[in-house]
Amino acid sequence: MNIGFPVQETIQQRYSVRTYDAKPVNETIRQDILNYAKTLTNPLGPHTRFQFIDVTTSDQGQKLGTYGFIKGASLFLGSTIPDEPGALEALGYEYEQLILYMTSLGLGTCWLGGTFNRSAFASAMEIREGDLFPILSPVGYPAAKKRIGEDFFRRALKANQRKPWDKLFFAEDFSFPLTKEAAELYQYPLEMLRLAPSAVNNQPWRVLLKDGIYHFLLYRFTGESSSSIDMQRIDLGIAICHFHLAALEAGLTGHFEKLSLTADILPKNTSYIISWIPA
Numbered sequence: 001m002n003i004g005f006p007v008q009e010t011i012q013q014r015y016s017v018r019t020y021d022a023k024p025v026n027e028t029i030r031q032d033i034l035n036y037a038k039t040l041t042n043p044l045g046p047h048t049r050f051q052f053i054d055v056t057t058s059d060q061g062q063k064l065g066t067y068g069f070i071k072g073a074s075l076f077l078g079s080t081i082p083d084e085p086g087a088l089e090a091l092g093y094e095y096e097q098l099i100l101y102m103t104s105l106g107l108g109t110c111w112l113g114g115t116f117n118r119s120a121f122a123s124a125m126e127i128r129e130g131d132l133f134p135i136l137s138p139v140g141y142p143a144a145k146k147r148i149g150e151d152f153f154r155r156a157l158k159a160n161q162r163k164p165w166d167k168l169f170f171a172e173d174f175s176f177p178l179t180k181e182a183a184e185l186y187q188y189p190l191e192m193l194r195l196a197p198s199a200v201n202n203q204p205w206r207v208l209l210k211d212g213i214y215h216f217l218l219y220r221f222t223g224e225s226s227s228s229i230d231m232q233r234i235d236l237g238i239a240i241c242h243f244h245l246a247a248l249e250a251g252l253t254g255h256f257e258k259l260s261l262t263a264d265i266l267p268k269n270t271s272y273i274i275s276w277i278p279a
C-alpha cells in the first residue's frame, strides 16, 4: 500500500481544528481527496463512502449547523457505511487515514460524532438504505488563531494529553505493563496508536501482547453503548489505523486476524476487536 504521507510527522501534526479561515477548498483538491478515499481498504469491515457537503450550495443551507462548536467552515465531509459487523471500526480506520491524508495537504479537520445537526446533514447527504451515517468533519484551512472558547474546550478535554504506556499496553496478562524496551520494533506503531484521537479523548484502546501476538481490545468506562452509533468502536478503528500505518511504514510485516480470544483472560468491561500477527 502506498500511504502517500509521512506517518509520524502527519500524526503529530493533526489536531481537531474548530476555527477555519474563509479560504475555500478548491475543486481540484476536493477531487484529489475523493480519489484518495477510493484507494482505502481496512482489515475490520465494509468500506466507507464519503461525500462533500458544501454549506454555501446545499438546499439545507442555514440548517447545517454544529451548535457553535465549529466556526468558519463551509465544507464538510460526511461518511456512510453499510450497517454490517465491524462497520464502525472500519469507518474509524478509513476515515482516520483520509483525515491524515488531508492533514498532509495542509487542511484542518475535526471528527464530529455528536455536535452537529444530524437530521439536517442527513437530508443533505445521499444515504443508501441500511447505511449508517455516523461521522462528519469540517474540511478547510485552519484560521491563524483559535477562538478563546476553543482553547477552553481543549483544556476541558485535556485534548493535548494522552494516557501513559502503562495504562494502555500490557504483556501476557493485564497485571504487567508492556515496556517500550519489551515492545522492541513495535514501540513505534504502539506510540503512534497512543497519539490517536478519540471521542471526548476517552482513549478506550488497550493492547495485550501475548505469545508474540498483539490483541486490540476496547475498554469501556461505562457499560455497553445503547446507541446504534457506538463512538468507542470508531475510536478502536482509528487507533488500529495508526498502528497499522506505522507498522507498514516501518516495514513490519504481519496480518490482522479475528481470533477467538477466551473471555476469561479479558478484564471486566473489555471486549476483543482483532489481533495483529507479526510474520
Ligand SMILES: Cc1cc2nc3c(=O)[nH]c(=O)nc-3n(C[C@H](O)[C@H](O)[C@H](O)COP(=O)(O)O)c2cc1C
Pocket: 014, 015, 016, 017, 069, 110, 111, 112, 113, 114, 115, 116, 157, 158, 159, 160, 196, 197, 198, 199, 200, 201, 231, 234, 235, 238
Ligand atoms: C469518534 C469521535 C467523535 C468525536 N466527536 C466530536 C464532536 O462531536 N464534537 C467535537 O467538538 N469533537 C469531537 N471529537 C474530537 C475529540 O474531542 C478530539 O479528537 C479529542 O479531544 C483529542 O483532541 P485532538 O483531536 O485535538 O487530538 C470526536 C473525536 C472522535 C474520534
